Amino acid sequence: MTHEHEHEHEHDPRAIRTEALERLLVDQGLITSAAIDTIIERYETDVGPLNGARVVAKAWTDPEYRARLLADGTTAIAELGIGGPQGEKMVVVENTPAVHNVIVCTLCSCYPWPVLGLPPAWYKDPAYRSRVVREPRKVLSEFGLTLDDNTEVRVWDSSAEIRYLVLPERPASTTGADERTLAELVTRDAMIGVARIDA
Amino acid sequence: MDGIHDMGGSHDFPASLTERDEKVFHAEWEARAFVLSNTFTGAGCANVDQFRHAIERLDPEVYIGDGYFGRWLGSVELMITDANGQVAPGRYTEHRAARELVAPPLFAVDDIVKTKNYNPPGHTRLPGYVRNRTGRVELLHGGWVYPDTHAHHEGENPEHVYSVRFDGNELWGADAEPSASVTVDLFESYLELA
Numbered sequence: 053m054t055h056e057h058e059h060e061h062e063h064d065p066r067a068i069r070t071e072a073l074e075r076l077l078v079d080q081g082l083i084t085s086a087a088i089d090t091i092i093e094r095y096e097t098d099v100g101p102l103n104g105a106r107v108v109a110k111a112w113t114d115p116e117y118r119a120r121l122l123a124d125g126t127t128a129i130a131e132l133g134i135g136g137p138q139g140e141k142m143v144v145v146e147n148t149p150a151v152h153n154v155i156v157c158t159l160c161s162c163y164p165w166p167v168l169g170l171p172p173a174w175y176k177d178p179a180y181r182s183r184v185v186r187e188p189r190k191v192l193s194e195f196g197l198t199l200d201d202n203t204e205v206r207v208w209d210s211s212a213e214i215r216y217l218v219l220p221e222r223p224a225s226t227t228g229a230d231e232r233t234l235a236e237l238v239t240r241d242a243m244i245g246v247a248r249i250d251a
Numbered sequence: 252m253d254g255i256h257d258m259g260g261s262h263d264f265p266a267s268l269t270e271r272d273e274k275v276f277h278a279e280w281e282a283r284a285f286v287l288s289n290t291f292t293g294a295g296c297a298n299v300d301q302f303r304h305a306i307e308r309l310d311p312e313v314y315i316g317d318g319y320f321g322r323w324l325g326s327v328e329l330m331i332t333d334a335n336g337q338v339a340p341g342r343y344t345e346h347r348a349a350r351e352l353v354a355p356p357l358f359a360v361d362d363i364v365k366t367k368n369y370n371p372p373g374h375t376r377l378p379g380y381v382r383n384r385t386g387r388v389e390l391l392h393g394g395w396v397y398p399d400t401h402a403h404h405e406g407e408n409p410e411h412v413y414s415v416r417f418d419g420n421e422l423w424g425a426d427a428e429p430s431a432s433v434t435v436d437l438f439e440s441y442l443e444l445a
Contacts, residue, residue: 066321067280073287073327080338083290091289092282096275137289140347141392143414158259158378160303161319170275170285176319178264185380186260189428194268205431209259211376212412212436213348214392246268 100169103134104217105238107144107167109231112222122146125217129167139166139215145208146219147245152199153206154192154245155216156184164215168240175244185209195246218243223251252372253379255311259433260380260423281320288323294340297330299348300402304374305329350409352394357439358413362388365445366415366437374402377441381433384421385445389434390414397438410439 077083107129111118121128125142129135142164145153157163158181163171174180184191188205192198199205208216220242226234241247258264276282292302305326306314317325331338358364368383369375376398392412400408416434419427 064278064280066284066317066324067278069324069328070280070284070287073324074283076331076338077287077290080340082294082296082338082340083287088283088286088290091286092276095282095285100275137346140349143390158380159256159376160306172271173273173277173319174268174271177266177268178258178261178315179266180268182258182261182264183268185433186423187428188431191268201429203430205428206416207431207433208414209378209433209435211378212392212398212438213395214412214414214436 095170099165101240101243104167104243105235106132108219108238108243109235111219112234113231134166136166139164141214142217143214144217144219147221149203151204151206152245153208153218154184154188155208155210155218156181157210158185159211162210162215164217167217168243192246197247218245220249223249225251252307252374253370254307255314256307257379259378284320284324288327291327295343296338296340298343298401300374300398301330302326304402307374348396350394350396350407352409352411356391356411358388358442360388360391363445364388364415364442366441367443369441371399373399375399377437378435380422381417381435384417386415386417388413389416413437413442
């Protein structure tokens with residue numbers, strides 16, 4: 053893992069540098085400190101994998117929506133009122149017993165914010181970014197997901213502005229469950245493609 | 252540019268991945284650096300390609316040591332330093348990167364294409380591990396602003412973008428894991444028919 057968490061005391065130079073940048077941008081009239089607080093709260097509470105889970109649960113229960121989602125992810129996701137920065141064009145890829153999809157951004161850490169929120173630390177970690185394209189089966193096994201040799205692995209490196217969401221397999225045991233119950237089962241990791249959904 | 256940021260396939264970071272739940276931000280400064288960086292680009296002081304390229308220009312030790320949001324902070328600081336301390340909003344007002352193109356795409360789904368052996372000193376979104384490699388066109392995405400010029404004040408020059416799938420053996424040789432592929436989103440300039 054990286055050294056991202058080693059310097060979190062109040063004298064962290066990055067905290068002091070951030071204060072200086074905040075003073076500069078506030079002085080220039082680009083933002084207020086109160087507006088910063090509001091935006092932070094939105095990312096901590098409203099924008100997150102719950103949006104993606106709603107998309108997945110709807111696709112599991114509505115075959116026509118699923119077809120629209122796989123044909124044009126951006127438009128189908130917008131039907132649920134979800135969109136915004138880092139979701140300008142969305143492609144949804146479907147996991148099946150034959151094909152397993154997993155998402156990465158090797159060049160920075162591009163991630164579909166409107167459906168998944170901000171990326172977890174491991175997604176931004178050099179180990180994930182470097183290794184998942186070279187040895188996806190080994191990396192997935194470290195997440196506890198061992199794929200059958202016959203299952204094809206497709207890694208998607210989001211190197212342009214297109215962002216990807218994995219449509220996980222619906223657990224067989226959930227037959228008859230309603231959309232809201234299903235949405236509660238859908239995890240962030242399954243929508244990145246490093247986990248399956250067990251139920 | 253070839254640098255620390257271009258991590259695909261590197262052996263420098265062998266750590267195992269351990270899953271864990273976590274907060275969106277680990278410290279208050281991370282959250283504020285995130286919002287301030289978005290404010291800087293959102294106000295049009297820089298475009299996203301300049302922002303990404305400034306991250307790439309950070310010292311490699313800083314790139315790793317300062318972490319994800321530390322890099323964002325460092326990128327904005329570097330761009331302000333480049334401008335002699337000036338902050339100039341309104342220079343870039345269009346944040347959407349998709350563009351309508353008159354020219355039809357050069358390639359079609361299932362075309363076999365080869366990436367160029369292209370190693371520019373400036374910004375590019377052609378990862379090193381897929382240069383000079385042969386793949387199959389999987390998806391067409393329409394026109395998008397070309398980062399390689401947009402990061403350097405050389406215009407939008409939008410191009411068609413393609414998802415191109417590369418077989419694991421093509422990328423990593425005979426020792427590649429079985430039935431694995433990597434699909435990468437590539438600008439038309441990076442590609443030629445194989």
